[in-house]
Amino acid sequence: MKVIVSEGAGFCFGVKRAIQLAFDTAKSGAGPVHTLGPIIHNPQVVERLAGEGVTVIDSVGGAEDGGILIIRSHGVGPSVYREIENRGLRMIDATCPFVKTAQEHARKLSEAGYQVIIVGEESHPEVRGILGYAGADAFVIGREDGIEQFSIKRKVGIIAQTTQSFENLSRVVLAVLPRVSELKVHNTICNATRQRQAEAIGLAERVDLMLVVGGKNSANTQRLKTLCEEKGVRVYHVETSDEIDDSWLEGARTVGVTGGASTPDWIISDVKKRLQEQGDR
Ligand code: SF4
Secondary structure, rough: EEEEEEEOOOOOOHHHHHHHHHHHHHHHOOOOOEEEOOOOOOOEEEEEEHHHOOOOOOHHHHOOOOEEEEHHHHHOHHHHHHHHHHHHOOEEEEEOHHHHHHHHHHHHHHOOOOOOEEEEEOHHHHHHHHHHOOOOOEEEEOOOOOHOOOOOOEEEEEEEEOOOHHHHHHHHHHHHHHHHHHEEEOOOOOOHHHHHHHHHHHHHHOOOOEEEEEEEOOOHHHHHHHHHOOOOOEEEEEHHHHHHOHHOOOOOOEEEEEEEOOOOOOHHHHHHHHHHHHHHO
């Protein structure tokens, strides 16, 4: 059995940067270190950081006095920055620069009188953060169907969650266009996402089975699974190599492996090793 790992699988630039900042801060010994939410959607990495003394808190109120708060790559809205300042906490801002750009576009569009539509998952922390800059009339939509339920102004600006697929963004743009007199679109899908998705799709087209590796709560990992499924190949989503069921591999001559932006390289290597061992039996 041949195992092919997609080139772009694993940590993206923004995630690498956030994790490095978290480990460096923990090692500096400058005080209690917290992350506002898990640093990435990967329980194994969160566990390693916990081993260094970094604790995850759900809200600014949960931080220890005199502590350091790390903002993860997903970013946060303006009200969170205000809260941190009011509490007098030290802050390490690991917001990915691509997410910062999306936040900036949302703020500028809103200030220029555009109603902002964010294409993405409403409950995702990145989207909730961007929404904080987008003005009171902004809304989030996951896909084009259902757009008719929203009251849409004549002047609209669209931006995307950085991990959306280009196809989904395009479909929403086409659905909004007939209802407005002016439409400004910022393609805020990040390059790492675009490349990863293109490679995963390309791989899914030439293998018998795809394994998508990553946290079950990782939106970009789930999207990779959906995109591969759309190619008609059998796809399984696993967090670690332990979840691989040998029966999945029966009859598969070529297996493709890809992983989300928050999937550590060591977990992808483990999966590859496990598949190769199975293939050698
Ligand atoms: S997926 Fe893109 S936007 Fe998100 S953290 Fe990674 S590089 Fe940044």
